[in-house]
Amino acid sequence: MTHEAEPGADGIDEVPDTVEIEPLSYEDFLARFPEDRPEDEDLVRRATENSRG
Amino acid sequence: MARVGCQLGHVPRTSGRTGTAGCCGETEQEYVKRLFDTLEPKLRTSGHTPLKILADPSSYPAMDAFFAFHCDGSKDHSARGCSFGFDDRLSSAAASKKFGDRWRAEHNAAGYPGGNQRTNYTIDINHYYALDDALAAGAGRGICIEFGFLTNPDDNDWLIDNVGRVADALVRTVVAFFGGTPPEEDLSIVDHETKQYFDNQFKDVDNAFSTVLRGDESDHRTHPGNLQNILDAIETLQGDIKQIKQKLGIPG
Numbered sequence: 408m409t410h411e412a413e414p415g416a417d418g419i420d421e422v423p424d425t426v427e428i429e430p431l432s433y434e435d436f437l438a439r440f441p442e443d444r445p446e447d448e449d450l451v452r453r454a455t456e457n458s459r460g
Numbered sequence: 461m462a463r464v465g466c467q468l469g470h471v472p473r474t475s476g477r478t479g480t481a482g483c484c485g486e487t488e489q490e491y492v493k494r495l496f497d498t499l500e501p502k503l504r505t506s507g508h509t510p511l512k513i514l515a516d517p518s519s520y521p522a523m524d525a526f527f528a529f530h531c532d533g534s535k536d537h538s539a540r541g542c543s544f545g546f547d548d549r550l551s552s553a554a555a556s557k558k559f560g561d562r563w564r565a566e567h568n569a570a571g572y573p574g575g576n577q578r579t580n581y582t583i584d585i586n587h588y589y590a591l592d593d594a595l596a597a598g599a600g601r602g603i604c605i606e607f608g609f610l611t612n613p614d615d616n617d618w619l620i621d622n623v624g625r626v627a628d629a630l631v632r633t634v635v636a637f638f639g640g641t642p643p644e645e646d647l648s649i650v651d652h653e654t655k656q657y658f659d660n661q662f663k664d665v666d667n668a669f670s671t672v673l674r675g676d677e678s679d680h681r682t683h684p685g686n687l688q689n690i691l692d693a694i695e696t697l698q699g700d701i702k703q704i705k706q707k708l709g710i711p712g
Contacts, residue, residue, distance in 0.1 A: 430540055430541030430574060430575025430576060430577060431541075431575055431576045432575060432576070433564075433565070433568040433576060436575075436576040436578075439578075440578060440579070443557075443561050443564070443579055444561070445558075445561045445562050445565045447562075447565070447636075450562075450565050450566070450569060451565060453569040454564075454565040454566070454568035454569040455568070457568065457569050457570065457571045458568035458569070458571060458572055458573060458575075459573075
């Protein structure tokens with residue numbers, strides 16, 4: 408799924424960005440991008456639990 | 461303690477790249493200004509120095525860390541999710557990425573429910589114009605944050621109702637790298653169902669009673685109603701009781 412950003416909505420360019428939009432839960436995000444995992448495991452646990460809504 | 465540069469995305473531009481208008485009444489510029497006003501005292505309490513930076517400053521102040529505050533916008537109102545960018549061309553890239561990874565975890569731990577976009581998910585956020593300026597001003601860690609999508613009604617409502625928690629996540633990120641005192645849990649009444657419950661509970665007692673959510677405006681209060689304010693008020697009343705027991709001296 409992609410989305411077209413509003414002109415001027417973010418960053419620098421006024422040209423709309425088209426990017427992949429597949430928001431991941433924090434748990435799935437870390438599974439897909441393990442290099443983005445912070446060192447504090449207690450924080451990771453709280454982030455995983457609290458962001459489930 | 462750290463000098464923390466906080467750039468208010470797009471503020472105060474009125475033309476060109478002015479930011480998203482959002483979906484539901486609050487613009488990106490309005491939100492990031494309110495977020496800074498909420499963050500500033502919290503950051504000072506934690507022992508650090510907040511530095512407000514507008515979108516197009518003539519120069520950047522000396523600082524140790526840098527955040528750029530942004531919210532995303534999309535024509536597709538189902539799009540949502542938080543992310544951050546760091547510039548992988550800069551010497552501070554590794555340190556900044558760790559800073560951002562920590563912020564993302566803190567933002568999720570604060571309860572942000574909108575999910576996660578990958579880091580540096582657009583070239584704009586990856587090569588954000590102020591990151592090299594911030595590094596030149598001394599910020600060894602600098603990131604551009606997208607807190608969520610103001611064009612998504614669910615993201616919009618959560619970010620507005622929980623601006624205190626959004627601010628606390630930023631403070632906790634700073635404390636993790638620069639020391640200081642982490643904020644206490646934000647006890648604000650954050651959801652409309654709870655507000656309605658309290659209003660109904662007190663309706664029979666006082667028709668004038670009204671619970672104020674953080675961010676609401678009121679003619680009668682300068683601070684939003686929250687549990688901490690209630691506890692402070694009780695403590696003040698206890699102080700008054702002590703005064704009643706004391707002798708009252710009237711000057712002659």
